[in-house]
Amino acid sequence: MQTQYLRGKDLADKMQKAMKNRVDRLREEGKVPGLTVVLVGEDKASQVYVRNKERRAHKVGIKSDVIRLPETTSESELLTIIQTLNADKSVHGILVQLPLPKQIDEQKILRSIDYEKDVDGFHPMNMGNFLLGNESTLPCTPYGIMTLLKSYDIAFEGKKALVIGRSNIVGKPMALMLMNENATVTIAHSHTQNLKALAKEADILVVAIGKGHLVDADYVKQGAIVIDVGMNRDAAGKLIGDVNTEAIDGIASYVTPVPGGVGPMTITMLLEQTIQKVEKD
Numbered sequence: 001m002q003t004q005y006l007r008g009k010d011l012a013d014k015m016q017k018a019m020k021n022r023v024d025r026l027r028e029e030g031k032v033p034g035l036t037v038v039l040v041g042e043d044k045a046s047q048v049y050v051r052n053k054e055r056r057a058h059k060v061g062i063k064s065d066v067i068r069l070p071e072t073t074s075e076s077e078l079l080t081i082i083q084t085l086n087a088d089k090s091v092h093g094i095l096v097q098l099p100l101p102k103q104i105d106e107q108k109i110l111r112s113i114d115y116e117k118d119v120d121g122f123h124p125m126n127m128g129n130f131l132l133g134n135e136s137t138l139p140c141t142p143y144g145i146m147t148l149l150k151s152y153d154i155a156f157e158g159k160k161a162l163v164i165g166r167s168n169i170v171g172k173p174m175a176l177m178l179m180n181e182n183a184t185v186t187i188a189h190s191h192t193q194n195l196k197a198l199a200k201e202a203d204i205l206v207v208a209i210g211k212g213h214l215v216d217a218d219y220v221k222q223g224a225i226v227i228d229v230g231m232n233r234d235a236a237g238k239l240i241g242d243v244n245t246e247a248i249d250g251i252a253s254y255v256t257p258v259p260g261g262v263g264p265m266t267i268t269m270l271l272e273q274t275i276q277k278v279e280k281d
């Protein structure tokens, strides 16, 4: 079987080109979409993501600001900044980069963001509405993955899906989205037994565990669709996924590359949801 790459980067470029036209139209009406990213600390990987988001936002015409705060920022200092952004009419989207330093309660911060400006879909109001099937902002990574799969006309109906990883921002919402598309979904995590055997049964395998090249041919059924959410660095500092893509070549039907797969789609959905906030205004 010839394994095909699901090229998130290509779809992201195409979608962002169309977004540019929508933003141009909004700007003609005097509406300039504004996205503010708050980055606490010096985490190197986070800095790269933030720079990527900023560059892409500017390219589609979104006014993007980054507030960089020191690692030692207190919870109350961060809450004050969020209150200012909540009240600022030129800010349509607020993203507080996770993870936050340990002195800051992440859930408390996410709750403090005006849920109508939560373009990540992490606010409990959005998470709750999403769980209930109501309209909501969606977590960008799983939303991007679903958008990518649909663009390749991949069907979900009755398929066996396994999501490895149960985080609030990827695993849990991913499982729910697959379920909503009528897949039969299993969630695996660090306590799961016989992971390889379980994975081998999956028609759709989503890997979000943060262990470089963990998934190889032993985990993948002939013809399976494999989604790699991993962002790890190897010994040489190169970005590698959770999936050893070379090892499953000829086994999987489709696989997302790293880089150029899920990451660019995450950013695209963030921009999409920011523009939607302004269009609905």
Ligand SMILES: Nc1nc(=O)c2c([nH]1)NC[C@@H]1CN(c3ccc(C(=O)N[C@@H](CCC(=O)O)C(=O)O)cc3)C=[N+]21
Pocket (backbone or CB within 6 Å): 046, 048, 049, 052, 095, 096, 097, 098, 099, 120, 140, 231, 239, 258, 259, 260, 261, 262, 263, 264, 266, 267
């Ligand atoms: N509140 C919050 N929202 C997030 O969405 C969020 C977050 N916190 N914390 C960190 C993670 C990570 N994340 C990435 C997004 C895009 C790429 C991306 O574009 N990656 C490129 C290349 C990156 C490179 O070359 O280093 C790619 O995969 O092709 C990566 C990682 C968003 N996150």
